[in-house]
Amino acid sequence: MESVLSRAARGDEQAWRVVVESYSGRVYGLLRSQGANADLAEEITQSVFCTLAAKLRDYVEGGRFESWLFRIAMNRLRDEARRRRRHARSVGESEALEGLAGAAPEPGPAPEPEQLQALRAAMAQLSPADREVIDLRHVGGMSFKQMADHLGEPLGTLLARHHRALAKLRGMLDDKAGGAA
């Protein structure tokens, strides 16, 4: 991927297409899983890639592209959440926060499987820190090493946090399954 990034940084559009196709879905999924609705997630994803395209020349190769990419995306989402919260103080809150309410699936041709609904409901109950670790790993597709770079934490801490977040999620799902039985 580093050679593709280098070619894209030199203005090679085909290489840039490969970068967009490889990462846009992961960025979009991460934003959706973090609570953006589909329209907002695509809008932010697009803005992230426009920024990347302009800044790619300055990117110093070092295997940290994904960390850079996801940091831009998460910062954009936080900026947007802050902007909407400020706006919510002057207009109706529900109107201003529309789009950040949760990761509910978009209406589609087929209903969401029950298991997926249960998983998303459980994920919504995780703390933001646990949610971020799960999302970066399983939706963003980052390696633990990349996540450690991204979050600025030792790898061992990150592994332990990931394990505990998964255990919490599993416990919530087990409780729900037990309650339904």
Next chain:
Amino acid sequence: MSDRLPASSDSHDPALEALVQRLDDHARAFAAERPGMADRIFVASRGELGASGPVAVIGSAPSSGAWRSASWRAAAAVVALAVSVPLVWRALTPTAIPSDVSTVRAGARMAELAPASHSEWLLVALVDDEAALHGASAWGNAGIRDADAIALTRGSSADLVTIELEELLAGEAGR
């Protein structure tokens, strides 16, 4: 998504494997929501390739319109001003602190930040958000799994890590 990822330390646990599979389904469901998105993003962004200076980002997503590029430019101007004033001030005034003193201070700070021993590194690794927030003992329910995770990270054995942790915690308790 996990097909791109290296095997995790949980891969031997069928229940966790099932959970990871559900998380993969969760990610794939999002990926399938916006057909043609990569093409739209490519078309919108290729004009910026290799561009320099402030980024004007025009969206073509259904609800977007412009991405507040005017606000961005205004914010960039404020940031540029905020950064440039102290730089100009520093350039025009003599250095207050000799460079060797700065170096000594930086070295002292590095010493504060770097764990002094292997045991301290292990302690740092265990004191994560969970323990801090809930007052949970690092040696509680998740302790054994933490030892596994740290062993995996350091290329050590879980038993060795467990012994070191016990010694460390015993030492801490005796202080």
